[in-house]
Amino acid sequence: MEVKRIVIKMLNKLAPTVIILFFCLIHTNVFAQHTIRVLCKENNQAIAYADVYFPDSKTSTSTDKDGYFSINTNNESVFTQISCVGYTTFLETITLQKDTVIYLELSHQDLQEVVISGNRSKLQGENVLNVEKISLLNNPELPGISLSRQLTNLAGISNFSTGAGIGKPVIRGMSGNRIAVFSQGVRIENQQWGDEHGLGVDENGYEQVEIIKGPASLLYGSDALGGVVYFTDERYAKNNSTESVINSEYHSNTNGWRNTGAFKVSKNQWHWNLFGGYDTYEDYKDGNGNYVYNSRFHTGNFKTALGYTGEKYITSLKYSFLNEQYGLSDTIEPPAFQATGKRRLDEPYQNLTTRLISSENTFLFEKESKLKVDLGYIFNNRKEFESSTEDGKANLDMNLGTFSYNARWYSPQWHNRWSIIAGSQGMYQTNLNKGSERLIPDAVTVDAGLFVTSDYYYTKKSYWQIGIRVDNRHINSQSYGNEGESGYFPEFSKNYTAFIFSTGVYHQLTKSLSLRGNLSSGYRAPTMFELLSDGIHEGTNRFEIGNTALKIENSYQTDISLDYKTRHLELFFNPYLNYIRNYIYLQPTGEILENLPVYHYVQDNSYLYGGEAGFHFHPHPLDWLHFSGTYSNTFGQDTKHNHLPLMPSQKLNFTVRASFPGKKALQTFSVYLQEQYSFAQNLVELYETPTPAYNLVNIGLTFNLAIGEQKLIFNLIADNIFNEVYYDHLSRYKQYGIDDMGRDITLKLSLPF
Numbered sequence: 097m098e099v100k101r102i103v104i105k106m107l108n109k110l111a112p113t114v115i116i117l118f119f120c121l122i123h124t125n126v127f128a129q130h131t132i133r134v135l136c137k138e139n140n141q142a143i144a145y146a147d148v149y150f151p152d153s154k155t156s157t158s159t160d161k162d163g164y165f166s167i168n169t170n171n172e173s174v175f176t177q178i179s180c181v182g183y184t185t186f187l188e189t190i191t192l193q194k195d196t197v198i199y200l201e202l203s204h205q206d207l208q209e210v211v212i213s214g215n216r217s218k219l220q221g222e223n224v225l226n227v228e229k230i231s232l233l234n235n236p237e238l239p240g241i242s243l244s245r246q247l248t249n250l251a252g253i254s255n256f257s258t259g260a261g262i263g264k265p266v267i268r269g270m271s272g273n274r275i276a277v278f279s280q281g282v283r284i285e286n287q288q289w290g291d292e293h294g295l296g297v298d299e300n301g302y303e304q305v306e307i308i309k310g311p312a313s314l315l316y317g318s319d320a321l322g323g324v325v326y327f328t329d330e331r332y333a334k335n336n337s338t339e340s341v342i343n344s345e346y347h348s349n350t351n352g353w354r355n356t357g358a359f360k361v362s363k364n365q366w367h368w369n370l371f372g373g374y375d376t377y378e379d380y381k382d383g384n385g386n387y388v389y390n391s392r393f394h395t396g397n398f399k400t401a402l403g404y405t406g407e408k409y410i411t412s413l414k415y416s417f418l419n420e421q422y423g424l425s426d427t428i429e430p431p432a433f434q435a436t437g438k439r440r441l442d443e444p445y446q447n448l449t450t451r452l453i454s455s456e457n458t459f460l461f462e463k464e465s466k467l468k469v470d471l472g473y474i475f476n477n478r479k480e481f482e483s484s485t486e487d488g489k490a491n492l493d494m495n496l497g498t499f500s501y502n503a504r505w506y507s508p509q510w511h512n513r514w515s516i517i518a519g520s521q522g523m524y525q526t527n528l529n530k531g532s533e534r535l536i537p538d539a540v541t542v543d544a545g546l547f548v549t550s551d552y553y554y555t556k557k558s559y560w561q562i563g564i565r566v567d568n569r570h571i572n573s574q575s576y577g578n579e580g581e582s583g584y585f586p587e588f589s590k591n592y593t594a595f596i597f598s599t600g601v602y603h604q605l606t607k608s609l610s611l612r613g614n615l616s617s618g619y620r621a622p623t624m625f626e627l628l629s630d631g632i633h634e635g636t637n638r639f640e641i642g643n644t645a646l647k648i649e650n651s652y653q654t655d656i657s658l659d660y661k662t663r664h665l666e667l668f669f670n671p672y673l674n675y676i677r678n679y680i681y682l683q684p685t686g687e688i689l690e691n692l693p694v695y696h697y698v699q700d701n702s703y704l705y706g707g708e709a710g711f712h713f714h715p716h717p718l719d720w721l722h723f724s725g726t727y728s729n730t731f732g733q734d735t736k737h738n739h740l741p742l743m744p745s746q747k748l749n750f751t752v753r754a755s756f757p758g759k760k761a762l763q764t765f766s767v768y769l770q771e772q773y774s775f776a777q778n779l780v781e782l783y784e785t786p787t788p789a790y791n792l793v794n795i796g797l798t799f800n801l802a803i804g805e806q807k808l809i810f811n812l813i814a815d816n817i818f819n820e821v822y823y824d825h826l827s828r829y830k831q832y833g834i835d836d837m838g839r840d841i842t843l844k845l846s847l848p849f
Contacts, residue, residue: 130167130192134159134178137199146180146200151212152458152466153405154331154412155367167192170407173464189464203663211306212328224561224600224614226309226655226670228253232299233330234846236796236811237751237768241347241377241840243299247325248772251708251726252309254744258828260350260380260837261393262294262422266826267309268672269704269730269743270322273623274649278316279327280414280454282472285498285525288319289623291828295325296450296476298397298418300356301371303330310672311618311651314563314598317521317545321618321651321676329414332367332403333360341848343373345811349840350392352377367403378439382428382835383821390423390442410458420448426832447479447490463508470502479531493531499524509553518548527624536624537585539573555604562599568592569621573628585628592648594619600655612657622646626680626697639692640682646699650677664714671707679734681741684783702740706730725750731779741784745777745825763807764800769793777825787830790822811844 134143142163149156150167152175159165167174171192178186183200190196211227228250230238238246244255244263254266264271272291277284279297286296299305308324316324333339339360346353356373375395379387396419403412423441454472461467475497479490504519522544529538549563569592577584600614629642653674660667679702687694710726726749732740748771755766776789796813819839823830 132196134163134198137201149177153410228307231304236798239794239815251728256826259391267323274322276316276320277325281456281470282500286476289625300373301399302327304328310653311616313618314565321620333362343846345844350377350380365405369401371399373397380837383819383838386428390425393422395420408460412456414454416452418450444482449477451475465508466506468504474498492533495528497526513553516550521545537573542570557604560601565596567594592621610659614655618651620649639689639694643697647678666712669709674704676702700734702734704732722753739779741781746775748773766798787825792816809846813842815840
């Protein structure tokens with residue numbers, strides 16, 4: 097009885113506290129509802145069914161038939177993006193007041209693209225940095241199979257390819273470890289120095305990809321010397337709704353299938369996304385109808401995200417899995433051997449597995465201040481099977497584990513003019529060999545960096561940006577093998593420190609003309625492969641010897657862009673000059689070891705220069721018709737005026753697109769015709785072969801159908817419709833005399849529910 101009385105007494109004392117806590121918890125989940133209306137600025141009419149997106153929480157809604165939408169929050173303001181066909185895109189912080197009205201201006205151009213990979217989300221073209229963007233959702237104008245090949249639609253972007261499935265993006269002549277790739281808010285680490293495997297990212301589950309052209313080390317650290325490829329996850333389903341979609345596509349050239357699906361659900365503050373897919377392809381055919389032996393490949397992907405949107409805290413927990421199996425070839429197989437439709441990989445082939453778990457967190461403070469903290473762990477396993485072994489194990493088997501963090505504090509905008517961003521980034525990485533072959537030793541790499549950047553708005557649209565950063569990288573590796581023998585790795589330990597800066601201005605000269613200028617620096621510490629390699633690199637058929645004396649690469653780029661935009665015409669001109677101190681590259685020695693040519697890693701100061709230009713014409717009253725075109729070039733030389741290796745050729749890209757409203761079941765119909773012309777590349781390094789010009793013509797049709805309440809999107813695409821026989825200058829199969837893919841007819845079907 098005494099125990100009972102003590103328990104009752106304690107409960108009586110705790111009851112008021114429990115009740116207070118209970119009501120506090122209820123209060124944190126009871127949000128005020130704010131109703132906002134969207135109107136046309138010219139005629140004051142309601143804009144119905146406009147897309148309303150909240151970038152911080154990655155949630156969305158839409159206006160109703162009278163132009164109204166609601167926000168449930170106790171915050172005084174919310175960062176909002178509103179877009180609708182025929183109107184300029186709205187991207188500002190809304191102050192939530194009674195009877196808030198937002199006005200959109202009429203526009204005959206396409207929807208203005210919003211990019212988020214810079215300091216803050218901005219409309220494309222209003223960034224100090226040069227940022228391009230491609231939508232990955234039901235975009236029929238993306239030729240090719242590999243994701244890297246699809247990015248070549250952008251001026252200044254090329255593809256360093258190994259067959260039809262493997263590709264790495266090349267930004268103004270730089271790729272591999274000079275390009276940083278970000279997914280789920282963290283940097284992808286997957287032995288990216290290797291030429292013979294791709295990005296390690298599947299486009300399923302991504303809404304768009306943004307590419308920063310030029311040094312972006314200020315925001316993204318080492319490896320962003322040449323640019324950044326930034327993937328943005330698909331947004332969650334609209335508030336209190338469920339969405340799903342099934343996609344299937346068939347490629348005639350490879351008898352290939354790609355099947356993906358997605359399921360999304362949002363309920364109050366909770367959101368869940370689920371994606372999955374599988375690809376399988378046989379050997380591809382070149383323009384002569386020859387099958388490229390063992391160019392077959394298969395991939396499987398899975399991705400999920402769980403999000404919570406609170407009053408002062410927004411979080412997402414994400415996990416992705418990707419398995420890629422690629423055959424490697426050095427010969428053309430006669431068509432007779434292809435009759436079986438073989439999909440099983442023959443040696444040599446590689447099996448790549450990447451797992452990424454990340455946590456994205458946003459803490460909202462007073463007066464628009466916020467803190468973003470992204471944490472991630474990525475595990476990459478790279479296996480290469482080059483010859484049969486008794487136990488069936490891989491010749492090369494490497495495990496790379498990387499923990500990374502990215503923390504950024506965003507200040508409020510003081511006096512509507514000045515704001516800063518301060519942050520820190522870093523990683524802890526371990527590499528472990530398990531196979532009989534070693535390309536790099538077991539090693540530990542530790543990165544840490546601090547940065548601060550500031551924006552100063554001297555008018556509403558024009559601003560100046562400046563920032564500085566300091567980084568340190570420490571590499572420590574173990575010795576392996578016997579000194580004097582091939583494959584020997586000495587013990588190695590070294591620190592690399594870099595100080596970088598960036599400054600630039602975006603200025604609205606007139607209502608139609610704007611100027612962007614940027615001077616930025618970047619850096620890249622040498623990789624373990626460049627420092628310590630000593631042996632055969634099977635994927636490239638070279639005997640490569642590293643150099644422990646290599647220094648940090650430093651890049652200094654000036655980038656200018658002049659943009660002219662009216663209601664029916666857009667023009668841009670964008671020259672650049674990039675000086676790279678201690679540029680690292682492979683130099684042939686003329687020697688032969690183990691029947692392969694010997695290459696040494698060396699350094700020299702170099703220059704990369706060139707530019708892009710383009711137009712977009714949307715004539716009135718032919719609102720359904722669009723003409724666009726781009727030109728790009730990149731030239732590279734060292735200080736002795738020798739040409740740098742693997743510089744992309746000059747390219748022209750023209751597109752004509754037309755969209756028409758449909759009737760009844762056919763809601764809309766669109767067609768495009770695209771020509772991609774690559775000039776001959778004769779400006780080559782001493783031991784590099786030139787490449788002839790080639791011309792590709794692609795055509796596509798898109799049908800948006802409605803059968804009852806069921807929507808259906810159908811695409812019919814023909815890439816290289818005239819079956820051009822060619823190889824690109826950056827094709828790794830060029831050295832074997834193997835051409836790129838011939839004509840490919842693609843059928844795509846999408847069923848949203």
